[in-house]
Amino acid sequence: MHIPDGYLGPQTYAVLDAAIIPAWWVASVKVKKTLKAKQVPLMALAAAFSFVIMMFNVPVIGGSTGHAVGATLIAILLGPWAACIAVSIALVIQALVFGDGGITAIGANCLNMAVIMPFVGFYLYRLVAGNAPRLGRRVAAAGVASYVAIVVASIAAGVEFGLQPLLAHTSGGQPLYAPYPLSVAVPAMAIEHLLFFGFVEAFVTMGIVAVLARQDSALLEMKPAAKPLRWLWAGLAGLVLLTPIGVLAPGTAWGEWGAAELKSTLGFVPAGLQKLGALWTAAIPDYVPPFIANPLVGYVVAALLGSALVIGVTWLIARLLSRKAGDGPSTPAPTAP
Amino acid sequence: MIPALAHIPDSTPRRRASRSLARRTADAIGAAVAEVLVNSEVAARPGLLQRIDPRVKLISIVGFAVTASFVHSVSALSAMIVLTLVLAAASRVSPVSFVRKVMASAGLFAVLLAAPAATAWITPGHAALTLGPLTVTSEGLYIAVRLIARVVAGAGFGLLVVWTTRWTDLLRALTAMKMPDLVVATLAMAQQQIMSLLRTVENMHLARESRMLSRGTARENRGWVTERMAFVAKKSFKTADDVYDAMLARGFAGAMPSLVRLKTAPRDWFWLSGCTLTVALLLVADKMGNLR
Numbered sequence: 001m002h003i004p005d006g007y008l009g010p011q012t013y014a015v016l017d018a019a020i021i022p023a024w025w026v027a028s029v030k031v032k033k034t035l036k037a038k039q040v041p042l043m044a045l046a047a048a049f050s051f052v053i054m055m056f057n058v059p060v061i062g063g064s065t066g067h068a069v070g071a072t073l074i075a076i077l078l079g080p081w082a083a084c085i086a087v088s089i090a091l092v093i094q095a096l097v098f099g100d101g102g103i104t105a106i107g108a109n110c111l112n113m114a115v116i117m118p119f120v121g122f123y124l125y126r127l128v129a130g131n132a133p134r135l136g137r138r139v140a141a142a143g144v145a146s147y148v149a150i151v152v153a154s155i156a157a158g159v160e161f162g163l164q165p166l167l168a169h170t171s172g173g174q175p176l177y178a179p180y181p182l183s184v185a186v187p188a189m190a191i192e193h194l195l196f197f198g199f200v201e202a203f204v205t206m207g208i209v210a211v212l213a214r215q216d217s218a219l220l221e222m223k224p225a226a227k228p229l230r231w232l233w234a235g236l237a238g239l240v241l242l243t244p245i246g247v248l249a250p251g252t253a254w255g256e257w258g259a260a261e262l263k264s265t266l267g268f269v270p271a272g273l274q275k276l277g278a279l280w281t282a283a284i285p286d287y288v289p290p291f292i293a294n295p296l297v298g299y300v301v302a303a304l305l306g307s308a309l310v311i312g313v314t315w316l317i318a319r320l321l322s323r324k325a326g327d328g329p330s331t332p333a334p335t336a337p
Numbered sequence: 338m339i340p341a342l343a344h345i346p347d348s349t350p351r352r353r354a355s356r357s358l359a360r361r362t363a364d365a366i367g368a369a370v371a372e373v374l375v376n377s378e379v380a381a382r383p384g385l386l387q388r389i390d391p392r393v394k395l396i397s398i399v400g401f402a403v404t405a406s407f408v409h410s411v412s413a414l415s416a417m418i419v420l421t422l423v424l425a426a427a428s429r430v431s432p433v434s435f436v437r438k439v440m441a442s443a444g445l446f447a448v449l450l451a452a453p454a455a456t457a458w459i460t461p462g463h464a465a466l467t468l469g470p471l472t473v474t475s476e477g478l479y480i481a482v483r484l485i486a487r488v489v490a491g492a493g494f495g496l497l498v499v500w501t502t503r504w505t506d507l508l509r510a511l512t513a514m515k516m517p518d519l520v521v522a523t524l525a526m527a528q529q530q531i532m533s534l535l536r537t538v539e540n541m542h543l544a545r546e547s548r549m550l551s552r553g554t555a556r557e558n559r560g561w562v563t564e565r566m567a568f569v570a571k572k573s574f575k576t577a578d579d580v581y582d583a584m585l586a587r588g589f590a591g592a593m594p595s596l597v598r599l600k601t602a603p604r605d606w607f608w609l610s611g612c613t614l615t616v617a618l619l620l621v622a623d624k625m626g627n628l629r
Contacts, residue, residue, distance in 0.1 A: 005488065005492060028520075059358055208563055212571070216571055
């Protein structure tokens with residue numbers, strides 16, 4: 001997920017480089033308040049841990065291996081603000097010492113892996129784990145949170161890539177930087193993380209949380225965070241309200257063509273697609289409930305229903321997994337915000 | 338001087354495909370550590386960029402990297418790639434190693450990523466080459482070549498900073514450029530601890546390799562890897578406590594005053610002027626359409 005120089009245009013990297021500075025400033029103020037003078041060695045060691053965890057080869061399936069980012073894990077151990085600083089330092093050192101990740105793209109890389117990942121992961125972990133002292137539920141929460149967090153970060157990277165043809169192109173429409181539109185870049189980034197890297201991240205996070213809970217549960221005591229659920233709900237509400245922006249995008253997402261679009265593009269509809277296409281009729285086709293005429297309102301309602309469904313299913317899976325895993329050794333419950 | 342132990346990856350007589358997971362990880366970590374040591378050795382050579390004040394060098398090279406994102410013609414980007422090679426050679430960096438590292442770090446991935454953009458599927462246009470069902474268009478080819486050239490130029494400038502600047506000089510430059518002392522101290526400490534933890538992790542993997550008669554199943558390896566990661570996490574936090582205690586014992590009270598005093602020499606100003614002129618020429622030529 002490390003974006004090198006050259007893929008993002010100045011309009012994008014300048015904004016992201018500028019946007020990351022206030023995030024670092026707020027993070028440093030928050031961390032200084034909680035860690036005082038101890039922040040220097042702790043952040044340095046957390047950054048070193050963040051760097052080193054990316055060097056481990058994790059066996060997956062069929063002899064293949066993958067790497068974890070570890071941002072959610074560090075957020076669980078130290079809190080999201082400290083994770084923001086630690087992962088940022090690791091990314092800066094990767095760029096300046098090891099030449100991994102671009103210099104101009106440091107803002108973008110930090111936004112994806114040092115802001116989005118730890119915050120999404122941390123608050124989702126708090127949401128799913130709740131105040132449950134049981135190890136099973138907390139391990140399951142760590143897995144769900146780290147999986148979702150890396151997928152969301154990859155989607156953010158996909159959006160950054162996909163915006164390039166819209167933001168910077170020649171008079172003839174040729175892209176000047178990353179050449180693939182949102183309809184290609186977002187699925188390409190999301191799919192590899194949904195199918196592969198998400199599982200690596202979840203496995204590593206779950207494994208380390210489980211081992212630490214058994215061996216040194218004090219490390220899993222949640223670090224303070226300001227009203228996590230309130231911010232999470234506010235962020236979710238903001239995203240739901242922003243969903244009508246999707247209506248502005250012309251065309252259909254790459255690879256998601258319906259029979260009518262295929263017919264107009266190819267001149268025919270593949271027999272298999274024609275046969276299987278009628279098997280299932282979506283309850284809310286095109287993200288607009290049938291009982292709502294206005295597509296903008298329909299988008300918001302669909303986003304609300306979808307969010308409720310995802311939260312419900314996630315909560316249910318976490319409950320089932322924690323019951324299946326049994327009580328296990330009791331670990332301290334996360335401290336109240 | 339690079340210690341002999343840093344050459345572990347190169348000395349192994351085994352075929353890459355036959356290496357175990359532990360050995361592969363140990364080799365990768367050994368290679369990363371060796372790379373840092375090689376970089377610091379290159380950065381100590383008496384070359385062109387090594388003689389420049391680290392602040393001036395950082396500003397000028399980042400300026401070139403930013404310029405590479407502003408120019409759009411393949412000719413201008415090619416000129417910038419040639420410039421990186423010239424600067425590498427003038428800084429006593431082996432051009433072969435430089436090209437290899439640039440391609441390994443970003444170039445090859447850029448080729449893979451840009452290749453589909455050259456096809457009619459992504460970029461419709463005039464057919465330049467037809468390979469069965471695959472048609473490469475001239476417009477797509479230009480887009481792909483431009484992306485690859487831009488990425489290679491950007492990676493080249495980034496690596497010039499990495500290869501010709503000692504980490505301590507970079508930190509001195511950041512301090513002199515008014516970066517908060519605590520940030521610089523954290524960066525310095527993080528880099529030291531990264532090297533220390535990398536050695537620990539490398540030794541863990543080598544120890545496992547030397548103790549194992551078989552490679553173990555994927556499940557066993559996963560269990561071992563996560564347990565070792567948890568150990569590294571615990572070791573990191575324990576070390577942080579120890580380091581903090583040591584800092585307190587030495588009188589640390591939260592402030593880190595800097596003793597860095599950098600002075601620019603006339604050659605730094607010549608260099609900066611030359612860089613500014615080069616950047617201006619590239620931008621003007623690119624804007625006027627003289628370079629295509």
